[in-house]
Amino acid sequence: MTSSTTAPPAAKPQPPRRRKEDRAPREGGMAALLLSPTFIVLVLVIMYPLLSALYQSLFSAESGLDANGFVVEGESFVGIGNYLEIFAGGESGRFYNALWNTTFFTFVTVALETVIGVSFAVAMNRAFKGRAFLRAAILIPWAIPTAVSGLLWRWIFQSNGIANDLLNTQILWTAEGFAAQVAVIVAEVWKTAPFIGLLVLAGMQLIPEEVYEAAKLDGANAWKQFLSITLPLVRPALLVAVLFRLLDSLRMFDLPFVLIGPRKSSVETLSILAWDQSNQLQYGSASAFAIILLVYVAVIAFVFIRILGADVVGDADKQAAKQAKKQAAKFAKEAGR
Amino acid sequence: MTAITDRAPIVSTGAARKRPRGIGGAVTRWVGIAIVAVYCLAPFYWMVVSSFRTTNDIFDTSLLPTTWSLESYAQVFDSSNDFGRSLLNSLIVAGITTVLALVLGIFAAYAIARLNFRFKSAILAVIIATSMFPGIAVVVPLLRLFTDIGWINTYQAMIVPSLSFAIPLAVWNLTTFMKQLPHDLEQAAMIDGCTKWQAFTKILLPLAAPGVFTTAILTFIHSWNEFIIALSMANDPAIQTATVAISKFTGASDFQAPFGAQMAAGVVVTIPLMIVVLVFQRRIVEGLTSGATK
Numbered sequence: 001m002t003s004s005t006t007a008p009p010a011a012k013p014q015p016p017r018r019r020k021e022d023r024a025p026r027e028g029g030m031a032a033l034l035l036s037p038t039f040i041v042l043v044l045v046i047m048y049p050l051l052s053a054l055y056q057s058l059f060s061a062e063s064g065l066d067a068n069g070f071v072v073e074g075e076s077f078v079g080i081g082n083y084l085e086i087f088a089g090g091e092s093g094r095f096y097n098a099l100w101n102t103t104f105f106t107f108v109t110v111a112l113e114t115v116i117g118v119s120f121a122v123a124m125n126r127a128f129k130g131r132a133f134l135r136a137a138i139l140i141p142w143a144i145p146t147a148v149s150g151l152l153w154r155w156i157f158q159s160n161g162i163a164n165d166l167l168n169t170q171i172l173w174t175a176e177g178f179a180a181q182v183a184v185i186v187a188e189v190w191k192t193a194p195f196i197g198l199l200v201l202a203g204m205q206l207i208p209e210e211v212y213e214a215a216k217l218d219g220a221n222a223w224k225q226f227l228s229i230t231l232p233l234v235r236p237a238l239l240v241a242v243l244f245r246l247l248d249s250l251r252m253f254d255l256p257f258v259l260i261g262p263r264k265s266s267v268e269t270l271s272i273l274a275w276d277q278s279n280q281l282q283y284g285s286a287s288a289f290a291i292i293l294l295v296y297v298a299v300i301a302f303v304f305i306r307i308l309g310a311d312v313v314g315d316a317d318k319q320a321a322k323q324a325k326k327q328a329a330k331f332a333k334e335a336g337r
Numbered sequence: 338m339t340a341i342t343d344r345a346p347i348v349s350t351g352a353a354r355k356r357p358r359g360i361g362g363a364v365t366r367w368v369g370i371a372i373v374a375v376y377c378l379a380p381f382y383w384m385v386v387s388s389f390r391t392t393n394d395i396f397d398t399s400l401l402p403t404t405w406s407l408e409s410y411a412q413v414f415d416s417s418n419d420f421g422r423s424l425l426n427s428l429i430v431a432g433i434t435t436v437l438a439l440v441l442g443i444f445a446a447y448a449i450a451r452l453n454f455r456f457k458s459a460i461l462a463v464i465i466a467t468s469m470f471p472g473i474a475v476v477v478p479l480l481r482l483f484t485d486i487g488w489i490n491t492y493q494a495m496i497v498p499s500l501s502f503a504i505p506l507a508v509w510n511l512t513t514f515m516k517q518l519p520h521d522l523e524q525a526a527m528i529d530g531c532t533k534w535q536a537f538t539k540i541l542l543p544l545a546a547p548g549v550f551t552t553a554i555l556t557f558i559h560s561w562n563e564f565i566i567a568l569s570m571a572n573d574p575a576i577q578t579a580t581v582a583i584s585k586f587t588g589a590s591d592f593q594a595p596f597g598a599q600m601a602a603g604v605v606v607t608i609p610l611m612i613v614v615l616v617f618q619r620r621i622v623e624g625l626t627s628g629a630t631k
Contacts (some may be wrong), residue, residue, distance in 0.1 A: 009552065010436075026453060026454060026455075027452040027453050027454055028454040028455065030448070030452060030533070031448040031452045032454075034444040034445060034446050034447060034448035034452075035444070035445050035449075035460065037441050037444060037445075038442070038444070038445040038464070038504060038508060041441060041500055042464070042467055042501070042504060042505075043502060045475065045479075045497060045498060045500050045501040045504075046467045046475065046496075046501050047469060048478075049477075049478040049479050049501075050470075050474065050475075050478075051479055052478035052481075052482070053474055054480060055552060056477075058483070105456040116376075118377075120356045120373050120415065122369075123366075123369030123370065123372065123373050124369075124370075124373065125368045126362075126365075126366045127369065129364055130367075130370040130374075132618075134370060134373055134374065134619055135619075135622055136615055136618050137373065137374050137377040137378055138612065139543070139614045139618055139622070140378065140381050140611065140614065141375055141377055141380075141381070141623060142625075143558060143607070143610040143611065143613075143614045144381065144607050144610070145561065145562035145564070145580050145606060145607065145610075146562060146564060146580075147562075147564045147580040147581070147583055147584050148384075148580070148583060148603040148606055148607055149380075150584070150598075151583060151584070151586075151599050151602075151603050152381075152383070152600070152603055153380070154384075154385045155384070155387065155596050155599065155600060156380060156383060156598070158396075160396050161396075162383060162398055164378035165398050166439065179379075185500055190376070190380060193376075194377060195625070197373075198622060198624070198625055198626060199626055202622075202626035207553050237626075238453045247469045251472060251473065252367050253472065253473065253564070253565050254564040254565065254580075255603075257564075257568075257584070258564075260583045263367075268456070271471060271472070271473045271565070274473045275473055275476070275565065275568075275569065278476070278477045278480055278481075278569070279569075283477065283478075285369045286477045287477050287478065288474075288476045290473050290474040290478075291474070293473065293474065294370060294470070294471055294474045297469060297471055299467075301469060326490050
């Protein structure tokens with residue numbers, strides 16, 4: 001995961017900066033001193049748990065009779081037994097269901113959030129008078145704790161609540177099944193689409209107005225301008241926003257937990273499944289689930305960064321700015337013709 | 338983070354622009370504003386309105402309560418709930434997490450943003466990558482460790498795991514802010530006779546104060562909203578945080594889910610955040626768009 005985030009920017013060294021850096025004194029010793037507290041803590045709260053989870057996932061909690069008829073309690077080494085059990089054992093249905101739910105929620109919510117977020121950014125970019133108000137409004141879904149928004153939507157989706165009232169339906173949203181999934185998706189999209197909107201808006205406001213002027217002179221209508229100017233130029237901001245949302249949705253826990261509840265198969269995500277296992281002291285399989293989720297998150301991050309080239313670290317700052325300028329110049333030139 | 342961040346005056350650039358439009362443009366513009374506002378505010382509004390209804394009218398769907406009542410709030414702060422205690426717990430856990438993350442983050446960010454050494458991007462990438470960690474992968478092993486060492490139902494059992502997302506968030510934000518400060522500052526100070534440390538504390542830190550403050554707000558909001566760690570590490574109502582308490586909220590009666598009280602509790606937990614958001618919206622937007630994780 002780490003190497004993937006650095007690789008694209010690092011592959012393109014910037015010659016002028018390099019030379020300047022070589023002249024400056026190296027300050028590695030001081031940097032190491034300043035960075036070490038952070039790394040010590042990260043080793044304790046990230047590395048240790050990770051290795052510990054890997055180790056624990058190789059054990060299974062057992063209580064049973066051994067060959068001599070004695071009761072054995074404790075843990076036995078099972079190697080990759082937990083993983084085999086998860087992927088092919090009798091309970092594997094629950095895992096595949098959680099894997100599917102996680103994937104389904106992630107891709108549906110992120111797709112909806114992206115569309116809604118980008119439309120919001122467009123609307124906000126055009127709003128001059130109401131912008132301060134909108135900026136405050138759009139932060140509200142973001143700032144509400146997910147647990148609270150879970151409660152809030154459970155209230156809205158009550159059988160005799162406002163949602164059924166407005167839709168004139170009698171759906172049991174918060175029970176089980178597809179309706180429950182819809183409830184989770186609606187609540188998740190509500191909370192997070194504004195975040196994408198904010199990031200995209202920030203990207204939009206860096207597009208020089210002249211680019212649009214030029215395109216207008218060229219006769220491009222609003223939709224054409226959006227497709228050929230706005231979208232390509234906000235792409236870096238949008239990619240980073242979507243990447244964060246993808247990785248965040250993959251570990252979704254609070255919302256289905258509070259809105260629908262634990263051990264509901266239609267909304268059980270991998271995080272909830274792992275939590276439930278550890279709650280029942282099945283640390284071995286809980287750790288295995290956590291490791292599988294971690295690998296899944298890492299793979300998605302890797303694929304996303306490699307294929308779409310999302311720049312998370314920010315090394316490509318200057319390059320992106322340069323590219324934007326070039327694009328602007330190109331449009332201006334084309335318009336001039 | 339991207340091209341946007343280096344000069345992200347999201348607040349100022351827009352106003353300078355002029356985009357003349359006809360009446361049709363104005364109408365679509367206001368429709369757009371209205372849609373965004375209703376989308377963001379309607380559910381929150383419903384929570385607030387419901388919290389002021391009486392228990393009997395709770396299922397009313399009128400836009401304003403027919404009878405305004407503080408009944409639900411009285412239920413929330415009923416002594417049997419200990420909700421005030423949960424708020425205090427949240428404040429302690431989120432506050433200490435924020436302070437620790439900031440202290441460590443300032444040093445790390447200073448090193449990454451202002452010092453010259455190798456593997457800089459790799460180090461920043463490692464720190465950012467850790468923030469992508471699924472919380473559950475940290476919670477499961479630590480739950481076991483904390484059970485063994487008797488840390489369950491303590492503040493540190495919630496604070497230490499929270500650092501796993503708070504530190505990357507703080508380092509990342511602070512690095513972005515510190516990178517934006519002019520690069521000759523410390524050199525000038527050192528020519529005037531400051532040591533590196535003095536240049537850092539007397540020149541850089543005061544200039545970075547707005548960034549530190551923004552980072553503090555963001556880290557605090559994330560820690561305040563944290564759920565899975567607090568849920569796993571504490572089951573004693575006296576120690577659990579507000580987000581967990583609220584999810585287990587049963588109110589005074591067991592007969593029906595106390596929706597009014599739940600909404601009132603939700604409002605109480607959210608109000609401090611709302612105030613922060615309204616007062617510091619510019620800073621928050623700046624911080625979010627320049628490299629936040631959520």
